[in-house]
Amino acid sequence: MSKACVIIIGNEVLSGRTQDANLAFLGERLNEIGVRVAEARVIADDTDVIIATVNECRARYDYVFTTGGIGPTHDDITSAAIARAFGVELYRDQKIVDLFLQHYKPEELNEERLKMCDFPIGASLIENPISKAPGYQVENVFVLAGVPVIMQAMYEALKDRLVGGRPMHSRTVIAYTGEGVLAKGLGAVQLVHSGVEIGSYPFFRQGRLGSALVVRGADEDALEAATKAVRDLVEGLGVEHHDELST
Amino acid sequence: MSKACVIIIGNEVLSGRTQDANLAFLGERLNEIGVRVAEARVIADDTDVIIATVNECRARYDYVFTTGGIGPTHDDITSAAIARAFGVELYRDQKIVDLFLQHYKPEELNEERLKMCDFPIGASLIENPISKAPGYQVENVFVLAGVPVIMQAMYEALKDRLVGGRPMHSRTVIAYTGEGVLAKGLGAVQLVHSGVEIGSYPFFRQGRLGSALVVRGADEDALEAATKAVRDLVEGLGVEHHDELST
Known part of the structure; x- marks a missing residue:
């Protein structure tokens, strides 16, 4: 790239x-x-x-x-x-x-x-x-x-x-909880899914605290697999969440 | 500073x-x-x-x-x-x-x-x-x-x-014309008023082309004198203009 x-x-x-x-x-x-x-x-x-x-x-x-x-x-x-x-x-x-x-x-x-x-x-x-x-x-x-x-x-x-390479794609899961709740599980997902980059960005939106969990990678299959793992993590913790539209 | x-x-x-x-x-x-x-x-x-x-x-x-x-x-x-x-x-x-x-x-x-x-x-x-x-x-x-x-x-x-110095102040004159009309005169004003910095920033706002002329400096008297020179320049060219609120 x-x-x-x-x-x-x-x-x-x-x-x-x-x-x-x-x-x-x-x-x-x-x-x-x-x-x-x-x-x-x-x-x-x-x-x-x-x-x-x-x-x-x-x-x-x-x-x-x-x-x-x-x-x-x-x-x-x-x-x-x-x-x-x-x-x-x-x-x-x-x-x-x-x-x-x-x-x-x-x-x-x-x-x-x-x-x-x-x-x-x-x-x-x-x-x-x-x-x-x-x-x-x-x-x-x-x-x-x-x-x-x-x-x-x-x-x-x-x-x-410009001569580029494979474009990076991303998926974002919005989870309505603080990063501290998710951090351990998220680190484990990143270790398993090392072909993608997982970023966590806290936010305050309309008075609510949350974390935007962004998965980025060039390989669509790896991206989907990692995003599913993130979704499962959040779901398993009983945290309200939804996918965000992204590229 | x-x-x-x-x-x-x-x-x-x-x-x-x-x-x-x-x-x-x-x-x-x-x-x-x-x-x-x-x-x-x-x-x-x-x-x-x-x-x-x-x-x-x-x-x-x-x-x-x-x-x-x-x-x-x-x-x-x-x-x-x-x-x-x-x-x-x-x-x-x-x-x-x-x-x-x-x-x-x-x-x-x-x-x-x-x-x-x-x-x-x-x-x-x-x-x-x-x-x-x-x-x-x-x-x-x-x-x-x-x-x-x-x-x-x-x-x-x-x-x-933090240990700072004299704060910088600024004055902005909004002139409704392209930078090319003002450039020569503005360069002359900058030469005379070398104790301040004069920046020119073109903009399109509500369909109108204009230039934001920003004068910056720590010395209030020098700032006022240079801003007056900028105002006089724009006025002399018959260009619509107004001051902008600034720090």
């Missing part, structure tokens, strides 16, 4: 002003094609930090996805940093300039907007059907917008470039 | 099943006491990864906050990993066992629940008024629960231990 790292670039996420939504989207969608997000980092709008993080992560993972910092303003520094991370210069892409001229009057196409036509030499562009300014790929690094609707459209445009 | 790193431990966040809410909370609340979250990492439930990440980050930042993995189930491996990161053993805290005995019948206090009474030797405990099982501090590392309501209560219990 391929492994990926998501790098979220943006002071606004670190300050708590903006709630990131891109990691959850990428985690789910990559999972569907058998690419596992193994790590994510949220980093500041700082050129040296971006360069160091991208270079560390692209060496360690099959794929790296960055989000944020490719717009026209002074705080959009991702492309300059990516170019430096790969030791190349930026070039201005005339095809994208021409594309912009279909959407902006010439007097609107100022130098700041033209910055969005600059890419690291060797980049393979990723179409942006929403606001036109493309994302791009350099080797195993995919550079995407931070605005979720645009990032998602870019993902649709790039996903055929 | 002190710098902090948030380490979010949990496969469920990487898979997209769970949307993290702890980073935004910590980013905002630490900011209020002059501690800046400079980086965040989301990592898997993997002992070696937890050890390596905690050791790297505790050397690099003034404070490290981990969330997740301190419950009673087999996938709760944070405390064992933290102990190994610091090269110490776990000990069972009798005061917490006694506390648990006020909340559980003796037969309910199984070995799995007792796991939540185990802490790295030398840890300073952090009260959990919600579900009793404490978080703890080892040196500059604060180990907190993953469930947001519990994590937040633990933060209230630990915050007086």
